[in-house]
Amino acid sequence: MQKGARKRPIRKPQRQRKPGIESRMDPKPLSAKGQPRSLKLQDKIALITGGDSGIGRAVAVLFAKEGAKIAIAYLSEQGDAEETQRLVEAEGSECMLLPGDLSKEASCRRTVAKVVKNFGRIDILVNNAAVHWEQKKLEDITTEQLMKTFATNFFSYFWVTQAALQYIPEGGSIINTSSVTAYRGSPALIDYASTKGAIVSFTRSLASNLAGRKIRVNGVAPGPVWTPLIVSTFKPQKVSDFGSDVPMARAGEPAEIAPSYLFLASDDGSFISGQFIHPNGGEIVNG
Numbered sequence: 001m002q003k004g005a006r007k008r009p010i011r012k013p014q015r016q017r018k019p020g021i022e023s024r025m026d027p028k029p030l031s032a033k034g035q036p037r038s039l040k041l042q043d044k045i046a047l048i049t050g051g052d053s054g055i056g057r058a059v060a061v062l063f064a065k066e067g068a069k070i071a072i073a074y075l076s077e078q079g080d081a082e083e084t085q086r087l088v089e090a091e092g093s094e095c096m097l098l099p100g101d102l103s104k105e106a107s108c109r110r111t112v113a114k115v116v117k118n119f120g121r122i123d124i125l126v127n128n129a130a131v132h133w134e135q136k137k138l139e140d141i142t143t144e145q146l147m148k149t150f151a152t153n154f155f156s157y158f159w160v161t162q163a164a165l166q167y168i169p170e171g172g173s174i175i176n177t178s179s180v181t182a183y184r185g186s187p188a189l190i191d192y193a194s195t196k197g198a199i200v201s202f203t204r205s206l207a208s209n210l211a212g213r214k215i216r217v218n219g220v221a222p223g224p225v226w227t228p229l230i231v232s233t234f235k236p237q238k239v240s241d242f243g244s245d246v247p248m249a250r251a252g253e254p255a256e257i258a259p260s261y262l263f264l265a266s267d268d269g270s271f272i273s274g275q276f277i278h279p280n281g282g283e284i285v286n287g
Helices: 054-065 078-090 105-119 143-167 190-213 236-241 254-265
Strands: 045-049 069-074 095-099 124-127 173-177 216-220
Touching (some): 045 105, 054 078, 054 254, 069 105, 078 095, 124 143, 124 254, 190 216, 216 254
Parallel strands (some): 045 124, 069 095
16 A cells, blocks of 8 residues: 555455445445535536446435436436435435436437426436446457447447437536546456447547537546445455555545536536546556
8 A cells, every 4th residue: 555545445245236236235335525515517407327326326416416406317226216316305406217228229218308308408418327247258258248238338328428419508518437447458347448448439529529519528437436336246355355456545435436527517627528537546547
């Protein structure tokens, strides 16, 4: 551990079936930091995919605290989604729940249509849904796994954004979740890292394409973060040690990642497009 680094929290070994349930994690991820309200997103409408838990939940809660109305899309984790809704409503905002499989194009389009029917527009789109499976060898990645990973992690970003664009007004913001693995790779998450690299190129290309429409497109590329995706992917001992290999020697909390999304969604980031923020515990990736 580097001098001055915060000690990694001790976690017991644990494992869950996919997609993972946040309420069963020990310790539970931190979804809010208690920062003062400044209403940077007053009256904005935000759609967040993968918003039931982890980073998505933390972003939903922080956006609600800053005045936004929230819609969260998720696969099937109803209990986690209802807890996110409770936390958002505790901030005095609204939270629309949208279960569905975003690896299907039709589901992406239905999700956007429901948000627009309820709220009338989408000011902020956060593409955040993701899955991964650990495989030691390229030969172990089946075509079924490859297609599922790309459909969830990348195609859903394309399809949701494509459906939402006509409802995003001038001044809107699109924020895509990539990963540190897009920049340094991952020997056991080859297909996952590939989707995250595709998201980087998609973000930069779309930012240039939409500049004339005054819609900003940026991304966040987190390092290790304590979320249900971790306990539903890795073996118990790896879960216990997760994040200990970064300079800060610990995994981040979702609440530590969410402010990057707030910065990019608000007027604080008004002159920023096509860029990525790297909350990753001190790893230098030069991207």
